[in-house]
Amino acid sequence: MRHSSHALALLLVLTVALVGCAATSYQQSEPDYYASDDADYGYFYDVLSPYGAWYQVDPYGWVWTPYDVPAGWRPYTDGQWLSTAYGWTWLSDDPWGWAVYHYGRWTWDSYYGWLWVPGNVWAPAWVAWRYGDGWVGWAPLPPQVGWSGEGLDYGSYNVDQDISRYRWSFCEEKDFTNTRIRTVVVPRSRNVTLLKTTRDVTRYRSLDGRPVEEGLTSDMLQRDTKHTIQRYEVSDAPGVSRDRGAVVRGNVVEMYRPRIQARAPQGDQLPPNTKNRPSEKQRLDERQKARAERQRNGGTEENQKERSQIQPPGRRMDQPNVQAPATGFKTGTESQPTSESNPSTRSRSSDSQTSSDSKPSTFQEALDQETQRQTEAQRQAEIQRQEREQRDLDARIRAQREKLKQEQQKDIKDPPPGVSREELRKQHDEEQKAQVEDEKRDREQMKNREELRRKWEQARQEAEKQEQQKKQQQDDDARQRDQQKQSSDSSKDKDQSQDRGQTRQR
Numbered sequence: 001m002r003h004s005s006h007a008l009a010l011l012l013v014l015t016v017a018l019v020g021c022a023a024t025s026y027q028q029s030e031p032d033y034y035a036s037d038d039a040d041y042g043y044f045y046d047v048l049s050p051y052g053a054w055y056q057v058d059p060y061g062w063v064w065t066p067y068d069v070p071a072g073w074r075p076y077t078d079g080q081w082l083s084t085a086y087g088w089t090w091l092s093d094d095p096w097g098w099a100v101y102h103y104g105r106w107t108w109d110s111y112y113g114w115l116w117v118p119g120n121v122w123a124p125a126w127v128a129w130r131y132g133d134g135w136v137g138w139a140p141l142p143p144q145v146g147w148s149g150e151g152l153d154y155g156s157y158n159v160d161q162d163i164s165r166y167r168w169s170f171c172e173e174k175d176f177t178n179t180r181i182r183t184v185v186v187p188r189s190r191n192v193t194l195l196k197t198t199r200d201v202t203r204y205r206s207l208d209g210r211p212v213e214e215g216l217t218s219d220m221l222q223r224d225t226k227h228t229i230q231r232y233e234v235s236d237a238p239g240v241s242r243d244r245g246a247v248v249r250g251n252v253v254e255m256y257r258p259r260i261q262a263r264a265p266q267g268d269q270l271p272p273n274t275k276n277r278p279s280e281k282q283r284l285d286e287r288q289k290a291r292a293e294r295q296r297n298g299g300t301e302e303n304q305k306e307r308s309q310i311q312p313p314g315r316r317m318d319q320p321n322v323q324a325p326a327t328g329f330k331t332g333t334e335s336q337p338t339s340e341s342n343p344s345t346r347s348r349s350s351d352s353q354t355s356s357d358s359k360p361s362t363f364q365e366a367l368d369q370e371t372q373r374q375t376e377a378q379r380q381a382e383i384q385r386q387e388r389e390q391r392d393l394d395a396r397i398r399a400q401r402e403k404l405k406q407e408q409q410k411d412i413k414d415p416p417p418g419v420s421r422e423e424l425r426k427q428h429d430e431e432q433k434a435q436v437e438d439e440k441r442d443r444e445q446m447k448n449r450e451e452l453r454r455k456w457e458q459a460r461q462e463a464e465k466q467e468q469q470k471k472q473q474q475d476d477d478a479r480q481r482d483q484q485k486q487s488s489d490s491s492k493d494k495d496q497s498q499d500r501g502q503t504r505q506r
Contacts, residue, residue: 040261041118044099045271047244051096053456054271055112060143062271063107063115066096071393071442071449072400074169075106075114075140076127077182082253084234087213089124091246091253098244098256101125106140108167111448117143120260123204123211124234128159130168131216132198133416134224136176137191139167147211152204160200165191165434166441170198174225186407187400189435193427197416386450393446397439404435 044064045054052066079092079101090101100106104119105126119126130137142163146153168191175184186194203215218229230251237247237254244256408428415424 039258040263041120043258043260044103044118048096048099049271051094053452055115057109057112057115060107060115060117063112063117064100064271065112065115066094066100069114070389070396071445072188072396072438073114074167074188075116076101076125076138077169077185080179080181081177082232082248083177083218083229084124084232084253085212086124086207086210086234088216088218089232089234089253089255090127091248095245098246102255102257103260105143105145107142108164110444112452113445113449120262121147121211122257123147124213126211127213128163128200128202129213129216130170130195130198131173131201131220134173135170135194135198136173136216136221137168137170137194137198139163139169149209150206152202152211159202165195166438168195170194173221174227176221177229187404187435188438189400189404189431190407192430192434389446393442397442400438401435404431 041062045062048054048064051068052064054062054064057063076090078094079090079097081088082091083089090097092098092101100116102122102125105117107115107117109115125138126141127138128141141152141159142157144155144157145159146155166188168188169181169185170191171178171181171184171186175181178184201215204211204213206212218231221227222229232248233252235252235254237244237256246253246255248254408431411424411428415421419427
């Protein structure tokens, strides 16, 4: 009985210690406020930090990239297009979309992937447009294209020639108003053909001090598709949800459009994830626990609409961002049951593990064993994550190949006007070569993200190590001060004792 009580007390102490360690790493909570009239770019640092990583990249300075997008992802693909007084307005599915799709510009970096460069002017969408032969295409405008107050300032940049084919998204004009646009976007490999058969229609003007897109009008699509396109009014959201997402009420879309001053943050403010990485890990753990709790209570990914979670770059928790996996594809978790899905197996495994472990004789041994178990669990979770992401990428590649095959078969059955069989064959050969290039590019991007993830984890561990060393140094300094004080008190007591002895002798 005495041993049981001792073991229970030791377990309680260990639990408190571990909880305390976790609590000390949570140093910064997610901001829950909205931009005031004097907000600067530092506002973006705070509100976007839970959903992505900030990096300092020349020549742009601090730029942001989302955590949860797969290799091959492109901006302006998760959401839908709405016709408004400002032209085609992007309604994003992402909780961070209110900022990065309506302010600033996107650029592509071969190492980091897609990067968002902050800006302070709101627009319905910062994209270039192409149109023709039954197709609509759009691509994020780069940082080189500015806003003059009256129209786009291209400088020496040529939108019609300088935007690479990888950045474009195309769909048939009849599918352009689809509520889930990513399901109708064709493979990027088709862009080599579609860029030749469409023309640049990028046109912007100013309305009430804000940009208006007027190159691709709803009248053009209505004329060609013979379908009426609903028109929406844009209003400032009177109250926004926690993720600041747009809300459609009837024919009105309420959007969060804060006024951002064109200036850098005052003082030495840095993006939160660059100065407090341990807290980012804590947010990840808490958000994953909340997601699991919602799923246990019957929630689904579709009605949650909170697909972006704080996590190392590249991880994604929902379906792939291109087409669904090929028919009959099964993941490793479906083909083979795990101990987590079998309570009896989990129980037997736990019992055997417990019996094989030697009982800790000291608190430090118990702490070391718990640390080893956690480290092993993290290592196994990391291996499973890498395998899962590799399977997802392979599934997306297979889906893209199948989709390209279907598109080419449609061309063969109903060739485009004025295109001979020989020309069509050459086009298809070019698209097949482009598909191989795209697959190589996506695999390289995943490799780079793994390297970024390792660096992220190393930086987090280093921050934790420095924090532990700092705490250890503080504890050592406190002990040293206590020892000095005790030594000083002992010396004083000795001197006083000697003085009393000399007094008695006299």
